[in-house]
Amino acid sequence: MTLQVGVIGTGMIGQDHIRRLTKVLSGVEVVGVTDIDQARAAAAAPERAEVFATPTALISSEKVQAVIICSWGPAHEEQLLACIAAGKPVFCEKPLVTSEAAALRVMEAEVAFGRRLVQVGFMRRFDADYRRLKAVIEGGKLGEPLMFHSVHRNASVPEGLYTSEMPLNDTLVHDADISRWLLSDEISGVEVRVPRRSSRGGKLRDPVFVLLHMASGALVDVEISVNISYGYDIRGEVSCETGVAALPNRPATVISDSNGIRQAIPEDWRERFIEAYDQEFREWIVAGSRGTATGPSTWDGYAATLVADAALRAVASGGFESINMIAKPDLYGTSTAMAAE
Amino acid sequence: MTLQVGVIGTGMIGQDHIRRLTKVLSGVEVVGVTDIDQARAAAAAPERAEVFATPTALISSEKVQAVIICSWGPAHEEQLLACIAAGKPVFCEKPLVTSEAAALRVMEAEVAFGRRLVQVGFMRRFDADYRRLKAVIEGGKLGEPLMFHSVHRNASVPEGLYTSEMPLNDTLVHDADISRWLLSDEISGVEVRVPRRSSRGGKLRDPVFVLLHMASGALVDVEISVNISYGYDIRGEVSCETGVAALPNRPATVISDSNGIRQAIPEDWRERFIEAYDQEFREWIVAGSRGTATGPSTWDGYAATLVADAALRAVASGGFESINMIAKPDLYGTSTAMAAE
Amino acid sequence: MTLQVGVIGTGMIGQDHIRRLTKVLSGVEVVGVTDIDQARAAAAAPERAEVFATPTALISSEKVQAVIICSWGPAHEEQLLACIAAGKPVFCEKPLVTSEAAALRVMEAEVAFGRRLVQVGFMRRFDADYRRLKAVIEGGKLGEPLMFHSVHRNASVPEGLYTSEMPLNDTLVHDADISRWLLSDEISGVEVRVPRRSSRGGKLRDPVFVLLHMASGALVDVEISVNISYGYDIRGEVSCETGVAALPNRPATVISDSNGIRQAIPEDWRERFIEAYDQEFREWIVAGSRGTATGPSTWDGYAATLVADAALRAVASGGFESINMIAKPDLYGTSTAMAAE
Amino acid sequence: MTLQVGVIGTGMIGQDHIRRLTKVLSGVEVVGVTDIDQARAAAAAPERAEVFATPTALISSEKVQAVIICSWGPAHEEQLLACIAAGKPVFCEKPLVTSEAAALRVMEAEVAFGRRLVQVGFMRRFDADYRRLKAVIEGGKLGEPLMFHSVHRNASVPEGLYTSEMPLNDTLVHDADISRWLLSDEISGVEVRVPRRSSRGGKLRDPVFVLLHMASGALVDVEISVNISYGYDIRGEVSCETGVAALPNRPATVISDSNGIRQAIPEDWRERFIEAYDQEFREWIVAGSRGTATGPSTWDGYAATLVADAALRAVASGGFESINMIAKPDLYGTSTAMAAE
Ligand SMILES: [Mg+2]
Ligand SMILES: [Mg+2]
Ligand SMILES: [Mg+2]
Numbered sequence A, B, C, D: 001m002t003l004q005v006g007v008i009g010t011g012m013i014g015q016d017h018i019r020r021l022t023k024v025l026s027g028v029e030v031v032g033v034t035d036i037d038q039a040r041a042a043a044a045a046p047e048r049a050e051v052f053a054t055p056t057a058l059i060s061s062e063k064v065q066a067v068i069i070c071s072w073g074p075a076h077e078e079q080l081l082a083c084i085a086a087g088k089p090v091f092c093e094k095p096l097v098t099s100e101a102a103a104l105r106v107m108e109a110e111v112a113f114g115r116r117l118v119q120v121g122f123m124r125r126f127d128a129d130y131r132r133l134k135a136v137i138e139g140g141k142l143g144e145p146l147m148f149h150s151v152h153r154n155a156s157v158p159e160g161l162y163t164s165e166m167p168l169n170d171t172l173v174h175d176a177d178i179s180r181w182l183l184s185d186e187i188s189g190v191e192v193r194v195p196r197r198s199s200r201g202g203k204l205r206d207p208v209f210v211l212l213h214m215a216s217g218a219l220v221d222v223e224i225s226v227n228i229s230y231g232y233d234i235r236g237e238v239s240c241e242t243g244v245a246a247l248p249n250r251p252a253t254v255i256s257d258s259n260g261i262r263q264a265i266p267e268d269w270r271e272r273f274i275e276a277y278d279q280e281f282r283e284w285i286v287a288g289s290r291g292t293a294t295g296p297s298t299w300d301g302y303a304a305t306l307v308a309d310a311a312l313r314a315v316a317s318g319g320f321e322s323i324n325m326i327a328k329p330d331l332y333g334t335s336t337a338m339a340a341e
């Protein structure tokens, strides 16, 4: 009954997932690994796991029942298509793919296969705080959601390596995905405003302020600060017709001392979302053991790609950039935007 | 040493200020009142106060040392000009005046007089929570302010009487004024977005989302909800370079019961800002006793007029509406926008 | 209509009350002062106030309508009796008197006079947080109060000058009085436990833990720490049958920085209770203008004296020390302990 | 590498642990079960697990590497002794045993064996909130701990079935154990006070107030309420020399609605401590796989037995009941009370 898993890509995130599958979770075994750096793959491989020469070999191996893709983005399309061709469930880290066209190709293949196989790594959907927030909104006692204020603060980014496209390409996608999921809605357009820059980032475009226009008319405003020094701080508040619901502070000892009455803030995303990552794979294992996938889908990865593209266009244009999705294949459920009317 | 005050307009707000001056505050005496409804003026007049037939008579009376204007907006300009002509300190409730041209005329008169006489009724500047927030920002330990998230929620508005212009004309001005004051900055442009409407207001444009672009480049986003049912909820958070500072919850008993662990929220602006109103007049009395005015000035009333006008234009245009102020007269201090560079 | 007040004792607290009566409050005028140090009295006297040679002269002066006693404790009895003999309302700082016998003599005189004249300086009863807490308890939705956890922390005490009796004589009385008032109850016995001592106080008995047994059976536990360094921190939580109600944190800017998400704590009792002191006198002025007194009474001062005495006995005995009050004179209302049954 | 586990007792708690070991945790397999009710054992047994006729058969089976005891308390001693005789790691739910003499016999056997085998089910020690609290105290920045205020509230207890001994026998032991662990201290004496009773429990002795005197001199006060209706509410605050550290509220959506700004409270201990139970077994599996035990020990179970006995004596005597432990065997580490001096 144990799901036999192969891991493609044994960099930092791949190693962390191997640790998680080996030490934390049940019902799963890592039976194969591969990496462009074979020595790194061998070092990361658990006892008894095979080191494959290529992703293709791993995916096609009979001993591998399900695949985890932690390679770099440009390699994802080919690996996803191979998994779908083999009919094997696959977890794919963000980004799903790196272009709208690629996303459509993957979606076409999965739809043709006729069963969901792909789960994309939007871990926030598995965070207990976000799940409780969604349950409150969907409980309906506060009326319809009208606005969502999403705050995404990161302590620091590596100078030089981190470019001004990254807050929109890598960071915004989390807020965009969680907005779609929390509000059961789609994004129909994007605007970007660039406030006074933080002196901590030199010429880096930071902070960035984004407006996501939802199909229902709900408005999402996103504050992205990637160099705010004090910690990794994710906040969110949904304004509904008769009340408001927000993420709580993270549990932390309440200390009263000469700095006031206070609670520590997470240092980084690992600390903040460690349980969410565990839960993300717990659910993936359950679905994978049944030969399918649940959670964030190819459709969600496609949506994220469109939002990042539109956000980059919006920086350039200074105006509203619309998002036009294809009709939602039945495989991915009823149109949530319609449902929200 | 007691300041002898005349009150113009004895409607709800005028009566409340008379109560405040009579029962709560020291160093002040209401010696005269007037209203277009003489009977209402007589009823509101404290013992020993004279009921004047007209604002002009009140303002010119020798027994009146300082004036409080609580009449309706269109009457303000003439009354303010009369006070300035008489050299008497004057507190004027919002709006200062109802057009940019009128604001400039009042400013010209006050500048010509050569000493500040006018205080405008932006009571938030006297609220202890906002004052502490400003002190933290100006303390400088968090670096420069880059963004300000201002939330303005009102439980309900009278159906039919309340129009879609009012969130921008009457409500936004508080957020705009407090933004200028908190950030020591000026507003250079306004954008307005209209999210999905609350079903509680029928065709009312509610909520409204406003972006204020500050001269320094700082960006202010304002959520205005006027029908949110659960209470009067004013929140604000300033994002700076290395930290964030926010208004606290209002002090209220922490109750743990079947509704959770919870604190009551103010019902309306009277409850929320009662101490701020007291403090607003305390400081007006001190300055008035010295023949001058401090606090929000004619310049601030002028700025508020420009913001409201620009916001209404922005609703119509859907785009960015710039604000162009005249050079700031020396009477109103150094240019804060410059100071913020 | 202005209450003409004389102040006995112009030390630190007397000076602060003169400032409050002169600069903050309305409906009152300080017309006379006296002090054993005549120069100090003269320096503290507001313009137009007379400096009296003795308390007796001040109390008997026709121009003095009401008296404020800020002299040292041993002088209170004589001054209170003189005020009662003169039929003048009097505010008396803690302690009311310094012995049970003295308290009974003052009470006997006031009862014989037939109208309340004395208000004792238990300022916590005028604090908005405590008042809201009492309102919640008396609202009855949480059922009967069964326990009260009262925390009284002080940043530091002067080494050498501060003795081990003082936490019980000077500090505990506030918790005892507020317990009686919050719970509408009387104290029937006291126990004291002395935990491990703080190294910050040398041989000082600090912290001290006190149990107050209420007539209704409710139990109050009090943590007194007088040297806790980080601030002046007053907390309280009442456990009722179906819920719990507690004092909130003090309003303070919510700062997120490298020290966490945090709010400042008051530095000392002046900062914590400044509005309560103002309100205490506001209500005293109203009652005094009608020739009487409300708020904490001679009965409450008598109760405080008994508690402090019992607490000191309890330290010595290590056991339960009972408190036996006389029957409550009608002048001070119905027996609250009975009401609580 | 998978730990082969046998479970004795398949009642509610046993079934929950089987679920946890089977569905949630990794590195473990339930290979055997037994219960006095064989049908219940068979129903609870996972696929491929053997149903043993007796605890003795299960403990002695070669396929069982480690044992979990969820039988009723009076059966624990014999089962623990059998596990120790077999040299098998064993997790034992509370109570370890039901008398001081039994605890000493188990301890003697384990000490004679020479390696720790027993872990007792004090799950609070595995709760993330308590662990962070302990880390703050041991970090030392707040000075030595002097007092600990522990609040233990339960929504309701079954009328008739729940007796007045149970708050001391079953509930207090959690507060006692966590006090010893948080403060790295031992309990030297106990006092119990019984406040006014809640009308919700009829003649039930509820609430109960307990003082634990620690060997270091630190004082612990415990509020136990078992019928408080609103939820399961565990709070704790440690007062140290220069600061205070407390458990936070549980993470829950912050809702602003007509009930105020609020967060839900757990309904019962399952909800509150679900992650702690998971972690408790995670660590037991790791130690068990190495043939030993960590976490709460036989020594801790012995201490809990002494506290419960002393608390029951204290109710009867109304006074201080001392606790006298034997010298701590080296197997259980250095004397923490000494370490705390
Ligand atoms: Mg992810
Ligand atoms: Mg105003
Ligand atoms: Mg006082």
Ligand SMILES: [Mg+2]
Residues within 6 Å of the ligand: D093, D094, D121, D122, D123
């Ligand atoms: Mg347990």
